[in-house]
Amino acid sequence: MSSKPTHEQAQLHLQVFEQRREARLRQARDWFMRNYFAESLDEAMRIAGPGTEHGIFVNMVSGYWEQTCALLNYGLLHEDLFFETTGEFWVVWERVKPGIEQARQVFKNPHFLSHIERAAKRFEEWSEARTPGHVATMRQWMQQMRSQMQSAKAA
Numbered sequence: 001m002s003s004k005p006t007h008e009q010a011q012l013h014l015q016v017f018e019q020r021r022e023a024r025l026r027q028a029r030d031w032f033m034r035n036y037f038a039e040s041l042d043e044a045m046r047i048a049g050p051g052t053e054h055g056i057f058v059n060m061v062s063g064y065w066e067q068t069c070a071l072l073n074y075g076l077l078h079e080d081l082f083f084e085t086t087g088e089f090w091v092v093w094e095r096v097k098p099g100i101e102q103a104r105q106v107f108k109n110p111h112f113l114s115h116i117e118r119a120a121k122r123f124e125e126w127s128e129a130r131t132p133g134h135v136a137t138m139r140q141w142m143q144q145m146r147s148q149m150q151s152a153k154a155a
């Protein structure tokens with residue numbers, strides 16, 4: 001996007017950011033970033049099964065970002081501004097991606113988390129054009145983080 005954000009887009013951007021500060025969502029986001037490392041739907045169900053507090057956290061985080069990315073995908077949020085000020089949705093996508101196809105089949109919903117997926121793909125293209133190597137570096141960092149968390153839990 002080469003245009004500047006409109007006043008309305010900036011206002012919505014700030015509203016979306018303000019929602020991230022809600023206490024329960026902050027708690028869910030913190031838990032998700034520290035604990036959600038699933039390589040399959042089965043592993044995701046062990047980490048955060050339906051009806052558990054951790055399952056609720058995953059739903060809160062993924063639901064928040066799915067709605068926010070829907071606003072982005074429909075052009076209600078300014079893409080450059082959004083990509084410049086957050087990458088958390090991309091991290092969420094990277095964490096849920098390993099089990100997403102199986103989840104879509106199990107839940108009979110081929111569109112499950114598709115707004116996050118579409119935004120994440122555009123973010124990767126945008127990021128590589130501006131900062132080549134950033135995406136690969138972030139993936140390496142997330143793998144190191146996963147290893148550290150697993151080691152800490154094993155100890």
